[in-house]
Amino acid sequence: MALLTLGINHRTAPVEIRERVAFTPERMAEAFSELRAASGASEAAILSTCNRTELYLAGDDDCAPTVLRWLAGFHELDVADLEDVLYVHRDSEAVRHMMRVAAGLDSMVLGEPQIFGQLKDAYSLAREHGATGSFLSRLFEQTFSVAKRVRTQTAIGENPVSVAYASVSMAHHIFADMSRNKALLIGAGKTIELVSRHLADAGVKDFLVANRTLERAQALAELHGGKGVVLSEIPDHLADVDIIISSTASPLPILGKGAVERALKKRKHRPFFMVDIAVPRDIEPEVGSLADVYLYTVDDLRQVIEENIRSREGAAREAENLISSGVQEFLDQLRALDAVSTLKVFRQRAELLRDVESEKALRALRNGVDPETVLRSLARGLTNKLLHQPSVQVRKAMAEGRTEVTECLRELYQLDALEADEPTTTEKL
Structure with a gap:
């Protein structure tokens, strides 16, 4: 069975094209139905x-040109819009x-981990729409197994490489629980x-979000049961918080040394962990x-992050x-699996020949033919029929x-070993 992968990604296509080629949940049923009909593929899955x-x-066939035309038509694009940004992988390269x-x-x-979950969702969605069979199911399961192996046996996902994640990761050095x-959050x-x-994933449950507009602060805080x-x-609440992470577009500092000093006195010098992501800075140096x-x-x-990227690149090679x-x-x-299927057909053919020759022998016995003659005829007929087509x-x-x-043929029937075991002419005499 032929395997084919067609796609575009952040390396091959600008966001304007990626937006137009994305599949919305509302059109997934339609997409699966049309894709399989247009391509003739027996199994399909879509990651978007x-x-x-x-x-x-x-x-059974390589349907890349047909699928390209379908993809362009489904999203109301010209084929030319996709030809230069589309990549195609076949068989083993598609698996890789x-x-x-x-x-x-x-x-x-x-090494980002979100794509693993997105691929699992794509597989589940394809199954829900009855678009997958034994081949793609086996491929997805093997893929998930290998991806888990990569996560557990390499350091590909251990070190943060985004500003947001690095900020939270560093907080663990100060606060264990x-x-x-x-x-x-400012x-x-x-x-x-x-x-x-x-932060929520790390266990933080108490959030305060400060923003220039209260509505946006409340909207974000409510996602985690916090307050905006x-x-x-900020000065009124500063003494009650432990972690402060700020990222605004303010041209001037938002949090000054004096406010922090006063908060520290109220906290009896319990430590603050602060990350200032903003440029210009939000927190006075x-x-x-x-x-x-x-x-x-x-x-x-x-x-x-740069150190962690180098670490991930080493892990990527592993x-x-x-x-x-x-x-x-x-x-x-x-x-x-192909061997099992072939052997099954091979055995069925041999059994069919056996049954035909056995029935011929039984008729001869019923007609009174000498049993020894029948037996020799059965052996000769079965041997001839089994060997005719291969010969x-x-x-x-x-x-x-x-x-x-x-x-x-020599390997299958170990003919070299048989020749080695066959006695020489002298030995026969």
Whole structure:
């Protein structure tokens, strides 16, 4: 069975194209129905995220040109709009590509874990729509197994490589159990939203979000059961928080040394952990000179991230080796399954010949023919019928110069061993 992967991602296509090629949940049923009908593929799955759209197809033929036309038509694009940004992988390379995607090796952020869950969702959705069969199911399961192996046997996902995640990771150096700590997030943009998610994942349950507009602060805080305030209210709450992470577009500092000093006195010098992601800075640099304040800037994080990227790149090389092994395992599985299928047909044919010759022998016995004659005729007839077609094909192969067929025959029936065991003429005498 042929395997085909077609797709676009953040490396091949700009966001304007990726947006137009994305599949919405509302049109997934329609997409699966049309895709299989247009391509003739017996199995299909669709992965659609903000950074990539990929189609996985299994069938008897290479249907890439047809699928390209369908994909363009489904999203009301010209084929020319996709030709230059589309990549195509076939068979073993398609297997390798899926495993690299699942392990985060093809992601914008090397080793990011979200794509693994997105690929699992894509598989579940394909199953819900009855679009997968034994081939793609086996491929997805092997892919997930290899991706988990990469996660557990390499350091590909251990070191943070985003500012938001690095900020939260560094907080663990100060607070072992973050479920007991309250966080103050200053700003309500995408970076702070990511920070809030990572903090929540790390166990933080008490959130305070401060922003220039109260509505946006409340909207973000409510996602985690927290409270929103305006920037001017920060001094009133400062003594109650332990973790402060700030990222705004303010041209002037929002948090000054004096306010922090007063908060420290109220806290009886329990430590503050602060990360200032903003440029220009939101927290006055002098705050970092205070005892019991651990203040990090975006430059501090950048150094950590660069070191972690180098670490991930080393882990990625280990991951590629694991993926190569995973691809080979999958191909071996397919060959084993193909062997089982071939042997089944081979046995059925042999049993059919056996039954025909057995029935002929039984009729002869019922007609009074000598049993020894019947037995010899049965053995001769069965042998001739079993060997006739292979003999014809071997002669044909040799005439065409395909000597490997005879080598295969010698291996299957261990003819070399038989010749070695056969007695010489002298020994026979």
